[in-house]
Amino acid sequence: MRLIVYQNMFNLEPQRQGGLAMVEKDCRGLACPQPVLETKEALEGLREGEVLRVLVDNEAAVKNVSRFAETQGHRVEAFKEGDYFVVEIEKRGAGVPVGEISCERPEGEYWAILFPSDRIGDAEPELGCRLVASFFKGLREMQPKPQVILFYTKGVFLLTEDSPVLEDLQHLEKEGVEILACGTCVEYYGLGDRLRVGKLTNMYEAMLTLGRATKIIRL
Structure with a gap:
Protein backbone atom coordinates (compact mmCIF):
# COMPACT_ATOMS: atom_id res chain seq x y z
CA MET A 1 0.00 0.00 0.00
CA GLU A 100 23.26 17.81 -20.59
CA ILE A 101 20.01 18.70 -22.33
CA SER A 102 21.21 22.14 -23.40
CA CYS A 103 22.79 22.89 -26.73
CA GLU A 104 26.53 22.46 -26.75
CA ARG A 105 28.56 25.51 -27.75
CA PRO A 106 30.47 24.87 -30.99
CA GLU A 107 34.22 24.90 -30.54
CA GLY A 108 35.59 28.42 -30.77
CA GLU A 109 32.21 30.11 -30.32
CA TYR A 110 32.29 33.32 -28.29
CA TRP A 111 29.04 35.12 -27.68
CA ALA A 112 28.01 38.34 -26.02
CA ILE A 113 24.83 39.96 -24.73
CA LEU A 114 24.24 43.72 -24.99
CA PHE A 115 22.02 45.37 -22.37
CA PRO A 116 21.22 49.01 -23.23
CA SER A 117 18.40 49.47 -20.71
CA ASP A 118 17.30 48.62 -17.19
CA ARG A 119 14.24 46.87 -18.63
CA ILE A 120 13.35 44.74 -21.64
CA GLY A 121 11.12 46.09 -24.40
CA ASP A 122 9.15 49.29 -24.85
CA ALA A 123 6.01 48.24 -23.00
CA GLU A 124 4.96 49.40 -19.53
CA PRO A 125 7.94 49.86 -17.15
CA GLU A 126 6.59 47.29 -14.68
CA LEU A 127 6.39 44.63 -17.38
CA GLY A 128 9.85 45.49 -18.69
CA CYS A 129 11.35 45.13 -15.21
CA ARG A 130 9.63 41.78 -14.67
CA LEU A 131 11.07 40.53 -17.97
CA VAL A 132 14.58 41.55 -16.88
CA ALA A 133 14.22 39.64 -13.61
CA SER A 134 12.95 36.55 -15.43
CA PHE A 135 15.72 36.76 -18.03
CA PHE A 136 18.57 36.74 -15.53
CA LYS A 137 17.02 34.02 -13.38
CA GLY A 138 16.81 31.88 -16.49
CA LEU A 139 20.35 32.77 -17.54
CA ARG A 140 21.67 31.46 -14.21
CA GLU A 141 20.34 28.00 -15.09
CA MET A 142 21.26 28.10 -18.77
CA GLN A 143 24.13 26.13 -20.30
CA PRO A 144 26.23 27.21 -22.03
CA LYS A 145 26.42 30.77 -20.72
CA PRO A 146 27.63 33.83 -22.63
CA GLN A 147 31.24 34.86 -22.19
CA VAL A 148 30.43 38.54 -21.71
CA ILE A 149 27.48 40.84 -20.96
CA LEU A 150 27.96 44.52 -21.78
CA PHE A 151 25.75 47.09 -20.04
CA TYR A 152 25.54 50.59 -21.49
CA THR A 153 23.29 53.69 -21.36
CA LYS A 154 20.58 52.99 -18.74
CA GLY A 155 21.57 49.33 -18.58
CA VAL A 156 24.33 50.28 -16.13
CA PHE A 157 21.67 50.86 -13.45
CA LEU A 158 21.30 47.07 -13.26
CA LEU A 159 24.82 46.87 -11.82
CA THR A 160 24.13 49.13 -8.83
CA GLU A 161 23.28 48.42 -5.22
CA ASP A 162 19.57 48.98 -5.94
CA SER A 163 19.39 46.56 -8.86
CA PRO A 164 16.64 43.91 -8.65
CA VAL A 165 18.97 41.46 -10.43
CA LEU A 166 22.18 42.22 -8.51
CA GLU A 167 22.35 38.78 -6.89
CA ASP A 168 21.85 37.05 -10.25
CA LEU A 169 24.60 39.12 -11.88
CA GLN A 170 27.02 38.47 -9.02
CA HIS A 171 26.29 34.75 -9.39
CA LEU A 172 26.98 34.88 -13.14
CA GLU A 173 30.23 36.76 -12.55
CA LYS A 174 31.39 34.11 -10.07
CA GLU A 175 30.67 31.47 -12.72
CA GLY A 176 33.03 33.20 -15.14
CA VAL A 177 30.73 35.47 -17.15
CA GLU A 178 32.48 38.79 -17.76
CA ILE A 179 30.26 41.71 -16.71
CA LEU A 180 31.25 44.99 -18.36
CA ALA A 181 29.90 48.49 -17.69
CA CYS A 182 30.29 51.43 -20.05
CA GLY A 183 32.53 53.82 -18.13
CA THR A 184 31.19 56.90 -19.92
CA CYS A 185 27.62 55.90 -19.05
CA VAL A 186 28.48 55.25 -15.40
CA GLU A 187 30.12 58.66 -15.17
CA TYR A 188 27.23 60.40 -16.95
CA TYR A 189 24.67 59.03 -14.48
CA GLY A 190 26.94 59.54 -11.46
CA LEU A 191 26.91 55.87 -10.48
CA GLY A 192 30.62 55.35 -9.82
CA ASP A 193 30.28 54.66 -6.09
CA ARG A 194 27.10 52.60 -6.47
CA LEU A 195 28.35 49.79 -8.71
CA ARG A 196 28.37 46.41 -6.96
CA VAL A 197 29.20 44.04 -9.81
CA GLY A 198 31.21 44.10 -13.03
CA LYS A 199 34.08 46.27 -14.17
CA LEU A 200 34.32 49.49 -16.13
CA THR A 201 35.27 49.45 -19.78
CA ASN A 202 35.67 52.03 -22.52
CA MET A 203 34.28 52.06 -26.03
CA TYR A 204 37.53 50.91 -27.62
CA GLU A 205 37.82 47.88 -25.32
CA ALA A 206 34.13 47.14 -25.83
CA MET A 207 34.61 47.17 -29.61
CA LEU A 208 37.54 44.75 -29.32
CA THR A 209 35.45 42.44 -27.14
CA LEU A 210 32.50 42.52 -29.53
CA GLY A 211 34.85 42.04 -32.46
CA ARG A 212 35.81 38.62 -31.06
CA ALA A 213 32.19 37.57 -30.66
CA THR A 214 30.77 35.01 -33.06
CA LYS A 215 27.25 35.79 -31.85
CA ILE A 216 25.82 38.99 -30.34
CA ILE A 217 22.40 39.26 -28.70
CA ARG A 218 20.94 42.70 -28.04
CA LEU A 219 18.02 43.03 -25.64
Missing part, protein backbone atom coordinates in the same frame (compact mmCIF):
# COMPACT_ATOMS: atom_id res chain seq x y z
CA ARG A 2 1.34 3.43 -0.94
CA LEU A 3 0.87 6.21 1.57
CA ILE A 4 0.55 9.65 -0.03
CA VAL A 5 1.27 12.59 2.25
CA TYR A 6 0.47 16.16 1.16
CA GLN A 7 2.87 18.71 2.55
CA ASN A 8 2.77 22.46 3.06
CA MET A 9 3.61 24.16 -0.26
CA PHE A 10 6.13 26.42 1.47
CA ASN A 11 8.11 23.50 2.86
CA LEU A 12 9.77 21.46 0.16
CA GLU A 13 11.11 18.78 2.52
CA PRO A 14 8.85 15.78 1.74
CA GLN A 15 6.99 14.36 4.72
CA ARG A 16 7.19 10.55 4.54
CA GLN A 17 5.68 7.97 6.85
CA GLY A 18 6.93 4.71 5.42
CA GLY A 19 5.59 5.45 1.95
CA LEU A 20 5.92 7.86 -0.94
CA ALA A 21 5.22 11.56 -0.75
CA MET A 22 3.10 13.78 -2.95
CA VAL A 23 4.35 17.37 -2.94
CA GLU A 24 2.34 20.36 -4.10
CA LYS A 25 4.12 23.45 -5.42
CA ASP A 26 2.10 26.61 -6.06
CA CYS A 27 3.60 28.54 -8.99
CA ARG A 28 0.55 30.62 -9.81
CA GLY A 29 1.42 34.22 -10.61
CA LEU A 30 5.09 33.47 -11.32
CA ALA A 31 6.62 34.69 -14.57
CA CYS A 32 8.60 32.45 -16.91
CA PRO A 33 11.04 30.77 -16.28
CA GLN A 34 10.32 30.71 -12.54
CA PRO A 35 7.75 27.85 -12.64
CA VAL A 36 10.30 25.64 -14.41
CA LEU A 37 13.05 26.55 -11.94
CA GLU A 38 10.74 25.87 -8.98
CA THR A 39 9.78 22.52 -10.53
CA LYS A 40 13.42 21.57 -11.03
CA GLU A 41 14.25 22.36 -7.40
CA ALA A 42 11.25 20.46 -6.05
CA LEU A 43 11.98 17.35 -8.14
CA GLU A 44 15.54 17.22 -6.83
CA GLY A 45 14.14 16.63 -3.34
CA LEU A 46 11.93 13.69 -4.33
CA ARG A 47 12.59 9.98 -4.58
CA GLU A 48 11.70 7.85 -7.59
CA GLY A 49 7.98 7.15 -7.72
CA GLU A 50 7.01 10.23 -5.72
CA VAL A 51 4.70 12.80 -7.24
CA LEU A 52 4.97 16.56 -7.63
CA ARG A 53 1.83 18.61 -8.33
CA VAL A 54 2.69 21.99 -9.85
CA LEU A 55 -0.09 24.60 -9.82
CA VAL A 56 0.04 27.24 -12.57
CA ASP A 57 -2.43 29.78 -13.92
CA ASN A 58 -1.76 29.86 -17.67
CA GLU A 59 -1.34 27.43 -20.55
CA ALA A 60 2.15 28.68 -21.44
CA ALA A 61 3.38 27.65 -17.98
CA VAL A 62 1.68 24.25 -18.40
CA LYS A 63 3.61 23.66 -21.62
CA ASN A 64 6.92 24.89 -20.22
CA VAL A 65 6.76 22.81 -17.04
CA SER A 66 5.48 19.72 -18.88
CA ARG A 67 8.17 19.94 -21.54
CA PHE A 68 10.91 20.30 -18.92
CA ALA A 69 9.69 17.29 -16.92
CA GLU A 70 9.32 15.14 -20.03
CA THR A 71 12.87 15.92 -21.16
CA GLN A 72 13.99 14.69 -17.74
CA GLY A 73 12.29 11.35 -18.35
CA HIS A 74 9.46 11.76 -15.82
CA ARG A 75 5.80 10.83 -16.30
CA VAL A 76 3.66 13.93 -16.84
CA GLU A 77 -0.08 14.54 -16.76
CA ALA A 78 -1.64 18.01 -17.05
CA PHE A 79 -5.24 18.97 -16.39
CA LYS A 80 -7.41 21.85 -15.24
CA GLU A 81 -8.87 22.22 -11.75
CA GLY A 82 -11.28 25.11 -11.36
CA ASP A 83 -9.61 28.33 -12.49
CA TYR A 84 -6.04 26.98 -12.53
CA PHE A 85 -4.00 24.17 -14.07
CA VAL A 86 -2.20 21.23 -12.48
CA VAL A 87 0.89 19.56 -13.91
CA GLU A 88 1.31 16.25 -12.11
CA ILE A 89 4.80 14.79 -12.38
CA GLU A 90 5.80 11.32 -11.21
CA LYS A 91 9.55 11.20 -10.72
CA ARG A 92 11.26 8.44 -12.65
CA GLY A 93 14.96 7.94 -12.13
CA ALA A 94 17.40 10.71 -11.28
CA GLY A 95 16.50 12.87 -14.26
CA VAL A 96 18.94 14.40 -16.71
CA PRO A 97 21.27 17.21 -15.54
CA VAL A 98 20.07 20.44 -17.13
CA GLY A 99 23.46 21.09 -18.68
Whole structure:
Protein backbone atom coordinates (compact mmCIF):
# COMPACT_ATOMS: atom_id res chain seq x y z
CA MET A 1 0.00 0.00 0.00
CA ARG A 2 1.34 3.43 -0.94
CA LEU A 3 0.87 6.21 1.57
CA ILE A 4 0.55 9.65 -0.03
CA VAL A 5 1.27 12.59 2.25
CA TYR A 6 0.47 16.16 1.16
CA GLN A 7 2.87 18.71 2.55
CA ASN A 8 2.77 22.46 3.06
CA MET A 9 3.61 24.16 -0.26
CA PHE A 10 6.13 26.42 1.47
CA ASN A 11 8.11 23.50 2.86
CA LEU A 12 9.77 21.46 0.16
CA GLU A 13 11.11 18.78 2.52
CA PRO A 14 8.85 15.78 1.74
CA GLN A 15 6.99 14.36 4.72
CA ARG A 16 7.19 10.55 4.54
CA GLN A 17 5.68 7.97 6.85
CA GLY A 18 6.93 4.71 5.42
CA GLY A 19 5.59 5.45 1.95
CA LEU A 20 5.92 7.86 -0.94
CA ALA A 21 5.22 11.56 -0.75
CA MET A 22 3.10 13.78 -2.95
CA VAL A 23 4.35 17.37 -2.94
CA GLU A 24 2.34 20.36 -4.10
CA LYS A 25 4.12 23.45 -5.42
CA ASP A 26 2.10 26.61 -6.06
CA CYS A 27 3.60 28.54 -8.99
CA ARG A 28 0.55 30.62 -9.81
CA GLY A 29 1.42 34.22 -10.61
CA LEU A 30 5.09 33.47 -11.32
CA ALA A 31 6.62 34.69 -14.57
CA CYS A 32 8.60 32.45 -16.91
CA PRO A 33 11.04 30.77 -16.28
CA GLN A 34 10.32 30.71 -12.54
CA PRO A 35 7.75 27.85 -12.64
CA VAL A 36 10.30 25.64 -14.41
CA LEU A 37 13.05 26.55 -11.94
CA GLU A 38 10.74 25.87 -8.98
CA THR A 39 9.78 22.52 -10.53
CA LYS A 40 13.42 21.57 -11.03
CA GLU A 41 14.25 22.36 -7.40
CA ALA A 42 11.25 20.46 -6.05
CA LEU A 43 11.98 17.35 -8.14
CA GLU A 44 15.54 17.22 -6.83
CA GLY A 45 14.14 16.63 -3.34
CA LEU A 46 11.93 13.69 -4.33
CA ARG A 47 12.59 9.98 -4.58
CA GLU A 48 11.70 7.85 -7.59
CA GLY A 49 7.98 7.15 -7.72
CA GLU A 50 7.01 10.23 -5.72
CA VAL A 51 4.70 12.80 -7.24
CA LEU A 52 4.97 16.56 -7.63
CA ARG A 53 1.83 18.61 -8.33
CA VAL A 54 2.69 21.99 -9.85
CA LEU A 55 -0.09 24.60 -9.82
CA VAL A 56 0.04 27.24 -12.57
CA ASP A 57 -2.43 29.78 -13.92
CA ASN A 58 -1.76 29.86 -17.67
CA GLU A 59 -1.34 27.43 -20.55
CA ALA A 60 2.15 28.68 -21.44
CA ALA A 61 3.38 27.65 -17.98
CA VAL A 62 1.68 24.25 -18.40
CA LYS A 63 3.61 23.66 -21.62
CA ASN A 64 6.92 24.89 -20.22
CA VAL A 65 6.76 22.81 -17.04
CA SER A 66 5.48 19.72 -18.88
CA ARG A 67 8.17 19.94 -21.54
CA PHE A 68 10.91 20.30 -18.92
CA ALA A 69 9.69 17.29 -16.92
CA GLU A 70 9.32 15.14 -20.03
CA THR A 71 12.87 15.92 -21.16
CA GLN A 72 13.99 14.69 -17.74
CA GLY A 73 12.29 11.35 -18.35
CA HIS A 74 9.46 11.76 -15.82
CA ARG A 75 5.80 10.83 -16.30
CA VAL A 76 3.66 13.93 -16.84
CA GLU A 77 -0.08 14.54 -16.76
CA ALA A 78 -1.64 18.01 -17.05
CA PHE A 79 -5.24 18.97 -16.39
CA LYS A 80 -7.41 21.85 -15.24
CA GLU A 81 -8.87 22.22 -11.75
CA GLY A 82 -11.28 25.11 -11.36
CA ASP A 83 -9.61 28.33 -12.49
CA TYR A 84 -6.04 26.98 -12.53
CA PHE A 85 -4.00 24.17 -14.07
CA VAL A 86 -2.20 21.23 -12.48
CA VAL A 87 0.89 19.56 -13.91
CA GLU A 88 1.31 16.25 -12.11
CA ILE A 89 4.80 14.79 -12.38
CA GLU A 90 5.80 11.32 -11.21
CA LYS A 91 9.55 11.20 -10.72
CA ARG A 92 11.26 8.44 -12.65
CA GLY A 93 14.96 7.94 -12.13
CA ALA A 94 17.40 10.71 -11.28
CA GLY A 95 16.50 12.87 -14.26
CA VAL A 96 18.94 14.40 -16.71
CA PRO A 97 21.27 17.21 -15.54
CA VAL A 98 20.07 20.44 -17.13
CA GLY A 99 23.46 21.09 -18.68
CA GLU A 100 23.26 17.81 -20.59
CA ILE A 101 20.01 18.70 -22.33
CA SER A 102 21.21 22.14 -23.40
CA CYS A 103 22.79 22.89 -26.73
CA GLU A 104 26.53 22.46 -26.75
CA ARG A 105 28.56 25.51 -27.75
CA PRO A 106 30.47 24.87 -30.99
CA GLU A 107 34.22 24.90 -30.54
CA GLY A 108 35.59 28.42 -30.77
CA GLU A 109 32.21 30.11 -30.32
CA TYR A 110 32.29 33.32 -28.29
CA TRP A 111 29.04 35.12 -27.68
CA ALA A 112 28.01 38.34 -26.02
CA ILE A 113 24.83 39.96 -24.73
CA LEU A 114 24.24 43.72 -24.99
CA PHE A 115 22.02 45.37 -22.37
CA PRO A 116 21.22 49.01 -23.23
CA SER A 117 18.40 49.47 -20.71
CA ASP A 118 17.30 48.62 -17.19
CA ARG A 119 14.24 46.87 -18.63
CA ILE A 120 13.35 44.74 -21.64
CA GLY A 121 11.12 46.09 -24.40
CA ASP A 122 9.15 49.29 -24.85
CA ALA A 123 6.01 48.24 -23.00
CA GLU A 124 4.96 49.40 -19.53
CA PRO A 125 7.94 49.86 -17.15
CA GLU A 126 6.59 47.29 -14.68
CA LEU A 127 6.39 44.63 -17.38
CA GLY A 128 9.85 45.49 -18.69
CA CYS A 129 11.35 45.13 -15.21
CA ARG A 130 9.63 41.78 -14.67
CA LEU A 131 11.07 40.53 -17.97
CA VAL A 132 14.58 41.55 -16.88
CA ALA A 133 14.22 39.64 -13.61
CA SER A 134 12.95 36.55 -15.43
CA PHE A 135 15.72 36.76 -18.03
CA PHE A 136 18.57 36.74 -15.53
CA LYS A 137 17.02 34.02 -13.38
CA GLY A 138 16.81 31.88 -16.49
CA LEU A 139 20.35 32.77 -17.54
CA ARG A 140 21.67 31.46 -14.21
CA GLU A 141 20.34 28.00 -15.09
CA MET A 142 21.26 28.10 -18.77
CA GLN A 143 24.13 26.13 -20.30
CA PRO A 144 26.23 27.21 -22.03
CA LYS A 145 26.42 30.77 -20.72
CA PRO A 146 27.63 33.83 -22.63
CA GLN A 147 31.24 34.86 -22.19
CA VAL A 148 30.43 38.54 -21.71
CA ILE A 149 27.48 40.84 -20.96
CA LEU A 150 27.96 44.52 -21.78
CA PHE A 151 25.75 47.09 -20.04
CA TYR A 152 25.54 50.59 -21.49
CA THR A 153 23.29 53.69 -21.36
CA LYS A 154 20.58 52.99 -18.74
CA GLY A 155 21.57 49.33 -18.58
CA VAL A 156 24.33 50.28 -16.13
CA PHE A 157 21.67 50.86 -13.45
CA LEU A 158 21.30 47.07 -13.26
CA LEU A 159 24.82 46.87 -11.82
CA THR A 160 24.13 49.13 -8.83
CA GLU A 161 23.28 48.42 -5.22
CA ASP A 162 19.57 48.98 -5.94
CA SER A 163 19.39 46.56 -8.86
CA PRO A 164 16.64 43.91 -8.65
CA VAL A 165 18.97 41.46 -10.43
CA LEU A 166 22.18 42.22 -8.51
CA GLU A 167 22.35 38.78 -6.89
CA ASP A 168 21.85 37.05 -10.25
CA LEU A 169 24.60 39.12 -11.88
CA GLN A 170 27.02 38.47 -9.02
CA HIS A 171 26.29 34.75 -9.39
CA LEU A 172 26.98 34.88 -13.14
CA GLU A 173 30.23 36.76 -12.55
CA LYS A 174 31.39 34.11 -10.07
CA GLU A 175 30.67 31.47 -12.72
CA GLY A 176 33.03 33.20 -15.14
CA VAL A 177 30.73 35.47 -17.15
CA GLU A 178 32.48 38.79 -17.76
CA ILE A 179 30.26 41.71 -16.71
CA LEU A 180 31.25 44.99 -18.36
CA ALA A 181 29.90 48.49 -17.69
CA CYS A 182 30.29 51.43 -20.05
CA GLY A 183 32.53 53.82 -18.13
CA THR A 184 31.19 56.90 -19.92
CA CYS A 185 27.62 55.90 -19.05
CA VAL A 186 28.48 55.25 -15.40
CA GLU A 187 30.12 58.66 -15.17
CA TYR A 188 27.23 60.40 -16.95
CA TYR A 189 24.67 59.03 -14.48
CA GLY A 190 26.94 59.54 -11.46
CA LEU A 191 26.91 55.87 -10.48
CA GLY A 192 30.62 55.35 -9.82
CA ASP A 193 30.28 54.66 -6.09
CA ARG A 194 27.10 52.60 -6.47
CA LEU A 195 28.35 49.79 -8.71
CA ARG A 196 28.37 46.41 -6.96
CA VAL A 197 29.20 44.04 -9.81
CA GLY A 198 31.21 44.10 -13.03
CA LYS A 199 34.08 46.27 -14.17
CA LEU A 200 34.32 49.49 -16.13
CA THR A 201 35.27 49.45 -19.78
CA ASN A 202 35.67 52.03 -22.52
CA MET A 203 34.28 52.06 -26.03
CA TYR A 204 37.53 50.91 -27.62
CA GLU A 205 37.82 47.88 -25.32
CA ALA A 206 34.13 47.14 -25.83
CA MET A 207 34.61 47.17 -29.61
CA LEU A 208 37.54 44.75 -29.32
CA THR A 209 35.45 42.44 -27.14
CA LEU A 210 32.50 42.52 -29.53
CA GLY A 211 34.85 42.04 -32.46
CA ARG A 212 35.81 38.62 -31.06
CA ALA A 213 32.19 37.57 -30.66
CA THR A 214 30.77 35.01 -33.06
CA LYS A 215 27.25 35.79 -31.85
CA ILE A 216 25.82 38.99 -30.34
CA ILE A 217 22.40 39.26 -28.70
CA ARG A 218 20.94 42.70 -28.04
CA LEU A 219 18.02 43.03 -25.64
